[in-house]
Amino acid sequence: MPVFEAHVPAGRYTTQQKRALADALNQSLVQGLGVPEGDRFIMITEHGDAELFLHPTFMGMDRSDDAMFITVFVGAHRPLDDKQTLAAHISRLATEALGISPDDIFITLVPVPNDNFSFGRGELQLAEVAPRW
Amino acid sequence: MPVFEAHVPAGRYTTQQKRALADALNQSLVQGLGVPEGDRFIMITEHGDAELFLHPTFMGMDRSDDAMFITVFVGAHRPLDDKQTLAAHISRLATEALGISPDDIFITLVPVPNDNFSFGRGELQLAEVAPRW
Amino acid sequence: MPVFEAHVPAGRYTTQQKRALADALNQSLVQGLGVPEGDRFIMITEHGDAELFLHPTFMGMDRSDDAMFITVFVGAHRPLDDKQTLAAHISRLATEALGISPDDIFITLVPVPNDNFSFGRGELQLAEVAPRW
Numbered sequence: 001m002p003v004f005e006a007h008v009p010a011g012r013y014t015t016q017q018k019r020a021l022a023d024a025l026n027q028s029l030v031q032g033l034g035v036p037e038g039d040r041f042i043m044i045t046e047h048g049d050a051e052l053f054l055h056p057t058f059m060g061m062d063r064s065d066d067a068m069f070i071t072v073f074v075g076a077h078r079p080l081d082d083k084q085t086l087a088a089h090i091s092r093l094a095t096e097a098l099g100i101s102p103d104d105i106f107i108t109l110v111p112v113p114n115d116n117f118s119f120g121r122g123e124l125q126l127a128e129v130a131p132r133w
Numbered sequence: 134m135p136v137f138e139a140h141v142p143a144g145r146y147t148t149q150q151k152r153a154l155a156d157a158l159n160q161s162l163v164q165g166l167g168v169p170e171g172d173r174f175i176m177i178t179e180h181g182d183a184e185l186f187l188h189p190t191f192m193g194m195d196r197s198d199d200a201m202f203i204t205v206f207v208g209a210h211r212p213l214d215d216k217q218t219l220a221a222h223i224s225r226l227a228t229e230a231l232g233i234s235p236d237d238i239f240i241t242l243v244p245v246p247n248d249n250f251s252f253g254r255g256e257l258q259l260a261e262v263a264p265r266w
Numbered sequence: 267m268p269v270f271e272a273h274v275p276a277g278r279y280t281t282q283q284k285r286a287l288a289d290a291l292n293q294s295l296v297q298g299l300g301v302p303e304g305d306r307f308i309m310i311t312e313h314g315d316a317e318l319f320l321h322p323t324f325m326g327m328d329r330s331d332d333a334m335f336i337t338v339f340v341g342a343h344r345p346l347d348d349k350q351t352l353a354a355h356i357s358r359l360a361t362e363a364l365g366i367s368p369d370d371i372f373i374t375l376v377p378v379p380n381d382n383f384s385f386g387r388g389e390l391q392l393a394e395v396a397p398r399w
Binding site (some may be wrong): 044045116118122123128 | 140178180181182183184185187188190191192193194198202204207213216220221222223224225230235236237238239240242243244252
């Protein structure tokens with residue numbers, strides 16, 4: 001149940017590329033963290049002119065007009081090792097899927113306790129259950 | 134001050150339904166947690182083609198094209214009991230308001246300390262005050 | 267690396283005003299917290315009719331049609347003092363930039379450990395490093 005929000009420049013990516021991005025984000029969980037394939041919960045938001053700002057060089061990157069934010073609501077129980085694995089997989093798979101530079105993906109992992117997710121029906125399905133993924 | 138973000142399929146819900154959804158989310162606080170009626174802070178975002186992905190069956194649900202994400206920035210002091218109550222109320226009230234299935238509402242409760250909200254004027258009004266709601 | 271999301275009423279602010287808002291948010295970090303100028307990572311989202319709800323008076327404010335949400339993903343290590351300083355700077359600088367009332371800015375500071383940010387290349391650049399800012 002990591003849930004993804006990708007914030008991308010408007011008009012820059014095709015519908016096909018957005019689907020490929022969603023696949024890449026899902027696969028970052030599957031390949032990186034051993035999460036089931038069905039765990040595919042993703043939002044993409046387009047931002048128009050003067051609505052998306054990523055500094056071109058801060059922290060030694062070379063960012064372009066392809067640059068995007070990816071925010072992930074991820075289980076708060078994940079140790080640093082899992083978070084590093086996840087970020088590396090997102091970077092590799094998303095850049096391959098879109099043909100963009102790894103400098104163009106900014107990631108924020110927002111920790112959320114497993115208790116706090118409802119997959120439907122108003123129940124918190126993972127409450128009081130040891131994390132499986 | 135739980136703050137809501139609903140992410141819905143573009144063109145699927147009318148203006149009237151969006152207002153009804155906002156009312157339902159507000160009432161989930163009022164009826165579920167005893168929060169004042171005036172605590173009504175809600176964003177709705179539409180997502181177009183290839184911008185919203187909720188797996189059709191993961192975790193035993195039967196999701197349709199009505200499916201949406203509801204993200205709630207909720208006081209970090211809330212015990213599990215409050216979170217379960219809130220999720221159950223969101224589910225019931227939003228599905229009633231929109232005439233959709235409870236399987237179509239995915240909820241993420243993001244914990245935020247009460248200290249971290251400003252209702253205006255750049256002040257953190259709830260800092261160093263015991264939570265009332 | 268506080269990352270900002272501003273949620274504003276559609277069609278209310280010009281492109282020039284959106285740039286001014288981004289500058290104000292960046293300057294709230296620079297002037298308020300001594301963060302480098304290059305730390306400028308901001309998303310703005312427009313919300314149309316029946317997509318943005320801020321109660322007109324809750325908590326003693328007088329909100330207008332200018333009202334907006336500003337969500338900040340901010341280092342979880344920040345003490346209350348830093349959070350108060352940041353909120354006060356956002357309020358002052360954004361209201362000056364846009365010519366709106368301080369009652370019209372609702373702020374949510376979402377705590378995120380420094381470990382959880384990737385500025386690019388799939389690395390968590392601040393992991394296991396003492397916070398500089």
